[in-house]
Amino acid sequence: MIEMKDGHFYGVTIDILNRAAPLMLLAIGMTLVIATKGIDISVGSMIAISGAVVASLIGGKLEYVDGVKTLITLVPMPVAIITALLVTTLLGMWNGLLISKVGIQPIVATLILLVAGRGIAQLITQGQIITVYYKPFQFIGTGYILGLPFSLFVVGLVFGITFYAVRKTALGMFIESIGINAVASRFAGIKVSKYIFSVYAFSGLCAGLAGLIICSNVSSADGNNAGLFIELDAILAVSLGGNSLDGGRFSLVGSLIGALVIQSITTTIYALGVPPEITLVVKSIVVIIICLLQSAKFRKIVFSKWAQKRGIPSEKNAAKL
Amino acid sequence: MAKWKKVTIALSVGIMMLALAGCSGAKQETTTKPADKKIVLGFSQIGAESEWRTANTESIKASAQAAGIELKFSDAQQKQENQIKAIRSFIQQKVDVIAFSPVVETGWDAVLQEAKAAKIPVILTDRSIKMSSGNAEDYYVTFMGSDFVEEGRRAGKWLVDFMKKDNEAVNIVELQGTVGSAPAIDRKAGFEEILKQHANYKVIKSQTGDFTRAKGKEVMESFLKSAKADGQKIDVLYAHNDDMAIGAIQAIEEAGLKPGKDIIIVSIDGVKGAFEAMIAGKLNATIECSPLLGDQLMTATKDLVAGKTLDKRIVTKEGVFPAEVASKELPNRKY
Numbered sequence: 001m002i003e004m005k006d007g008h009f010y011g012v013t014i015d016i017l018n019r020a021a022p023l024m025l026l027a028i029g030m031t032l033v034i035a036t037k038g039i040d041i042s043v044g045s046m047i048a049i050s051g052a053v054v055a056s057l058i059g060g061k062l063e064y065v066d067g068v069k070t071l072i073t074l075v076p077m078p079v080a081i082i083t084a085l086l087v088t089t090l091l092g093m094w095n096g097l098l099i100s101k102v103g104i105q106p107i108v109a110t111l112i113l114l115v116a117g118r119g120i121a122q123l124i125t126q127g128q129i130i131t132v133y134y135k136p137f138q139f140i141g142t143g144y145i146l147g148l149p150f151s152l153f154v155v156g157l158v159f160g161i162t163f164y165a166v167r168k169t170a171l172g173m174f175i176e177s178i179g180i181n182a183v184a185s186r187f188a189g190i191k192v193s194k195y196i197f198s199v200y201a202f203s204g205l206c207a208g209l210a211g212l213i214i215c216s217n218v219s220s221a222d223g224n225n226a227g228l229f230i231e232l233d234a235i236l237a238v239s240l241g242g243n244s245l246d247g248g249r250f251s252l253v254g255s256l257i258g259a260l261v262i263q264s265i266t267t268t269i270y271a272l273g274v275p276p277e278i279t280l281v282v283k284s285i286v287v288i289i290i291c292l293l294q295s296a297k298f299r300k301i302v303f304s305k306w307a308q309k310r311g312i313p314s315e316k317n318a319a320k321l
Numbered sequence: 322m323a324k325w326k327k328v329t330i331a332l333s334v335g336i337m338m339l340a341l342a343g344c345s346g347a348k349q350e351t352t353t354k355p356a357d358k359k360i361v362l363g364f365s366q367i368g369a370e371s372e373w374r375t376a377n378t379e380s381i382k383a384s385a386q387a388a389g390i391e392l393k394f395s396d397a398q399q400k401q402e403n404q405i406k407a408i409r410s411f412i413q414q415k416v417d418v419i420a421f422s423p424v425v426e427t428g429w430d431a432v433l434q435e436a437k438a439a440k441i442p443v444i445l446t447d448r449s450i451k452m453s454s455g456n457a458e459d460y461y462v463t464f465m466g467s468d469f470v471e472e473g474r475r476a477g478k479w480l481v482d483f484m485k486k487d488n489e490a491v492n493i494v495e496l497q498g499t500v501g502s503a504p505a506i507d508r509k510a511g512f513e514e515i516l517k518q519h520a521n522y523k524v525i526k527s528q529t530g531d532f533t534r535a536k537g538k539e540v541m542e543s544f545l546k547s548a549k550a551d552g553q554k555i556d557v558l559y560a561h562n563d564d565m566a567i568g569a570i571q572a573i574e575e576a577g578l579k580p581g582k583d584i585i586i587v588s589i590d591g592v593k594g595a596f597e598a599m600i601a602g603k604l605n606a607t608i609e610c611s612p613l614l615g616d617q618l619m620t621a622t623k624d625l626v627a628g629k630t631l632d633k634r635i636v637t638k639e640g641v642f643p644a645e646v647a648s649k650e651l652p653n654r655k656y
Contacts, residue, residue: 005576005577006577010576010577011546012543012546012547015542015543015546019539118398122369127369127375127378127396128369128372128375129369129372129375129534129564131594142571142575214535217535217538218534218535218538218568218571219571220534222533222534222535223369224368224369224398224399225399225531225533225535226535266539267543270528270539270540270543270544270547271543271546271547271550272547273526273527273528273547275527276497276500276527276528276529277500277501279528279529
């Protein structure tokens, strides 16, 4: 399915990887949040804000002066990108502050930004779709390095740093212990509120990066539709990856696989030519099947009967013996 | 601690009461009508989904101001429940006329019955509705806007004239609008009506792109690859709006093909972006669907308040723009 075209790989697999990149970034941030027994439903709105900030800073004006295209950029691209990331990180910090210091429940605290965020994004874009004509910006979402989409390298970098931080230092252990029992962790000497604050800030940063990729991919910022409902996909990716929403033990790799599964379903549905009226139904059925297969209880009920028929003692019977 | 809690609760309750009192005061002001009161029009917009929609919003706002009509504008952010909420609040505020652009065709029964009971005339703009029971026409005074079926037909006719192929097979892929929306249903129907007379034209793939660039690009990417895997050649792309076509153009370029040459592209709306794409030779034609119905809407509102009856259908003026006229037309475009 993969072939070379214009010096880069081209095919369905590459499409899935490229399309899943924003979702994978969100899933990385979301995994840490969920591991602390929290949730961040504001990531979709933060994507819209990030896109809006970067697009309006780079400048969307393309003017025709005597038939010649002239491009007006307001600020240099790196400044625009850093500002966008800074804004979403600050918004993530705001979430973290509400949750760790003020003590608002995570779903309520992030709900505020979920609702307000789209409004902010629309304020920035003035309700319009801003087109970015500045070519170098398109590289983030459509460029290739060594034949692979640039967005994948962003994911790889973020994943690498996060993985190192949570598995090679004590950070991962702290996060897990907060998720299992925050009070006990505090008594054990872990600065619980500091870590909770940080995971939301990190989730904001991840959302900002995802927003840049999405915005750059279509060279335009759409305050209304960019990242709409993607927070649900991100949570789904984390849970498909075998992570419990109750917090505690977590797997970053699992979440990445979850994100890839979701994108594979979407792309496969397009490729198969499923009528648009029923695509969402098909998607949900596949998700239900995956969730059922992951449930230990369900496996026991279905497969133990099948095993009994074949004379294999099930776990329960084995315990009795 | 407990004491402070009580104090803060008492304070916040006090503030809320003050705020509420302020609200009711303001309300009374509006209910006591001055002699030459302004006509009030409540308008519920779908949301800012595209440049087209933005132009539509601006046209309505500007015309309302010019006509001296007080406009209560509400943005539904593409959600039906928001529109229903907005219409209910218009009924409560006793506006003179309600106008809205329904995000989907169905599900308006209850709220429009309420409007009817309150004797507030309802104008539909640019999208129509269907009722689960009874005649939809009983619930609105006029439907103002483009004829989407005709737009689909125009796209089909332009394509057949442009391709000039009577026997060779022409493979078409279609990017549909939001599932269930009137423009998506009608533009598909009108296009298919023309294709029926030409058996060699065939729609090989059709999927929704939600009227957005991002989805249009993603679906087109997938079309290009699956068509290749099936050994089919895509000759034509028909997109239900320009934004999806603009997204798809990027996907076609990334696949190493030339949009506008290797794949002929026709889309609907006529936004500025489409004209820029046509000048660059990447889009072949756009069928205009004018959003500038503000003036017509304000005239209709005034007529209604004056007690005149309106035609059930008011069609906006529109044209077809092939790529040849793009650079001449662009400076005139308002959206």
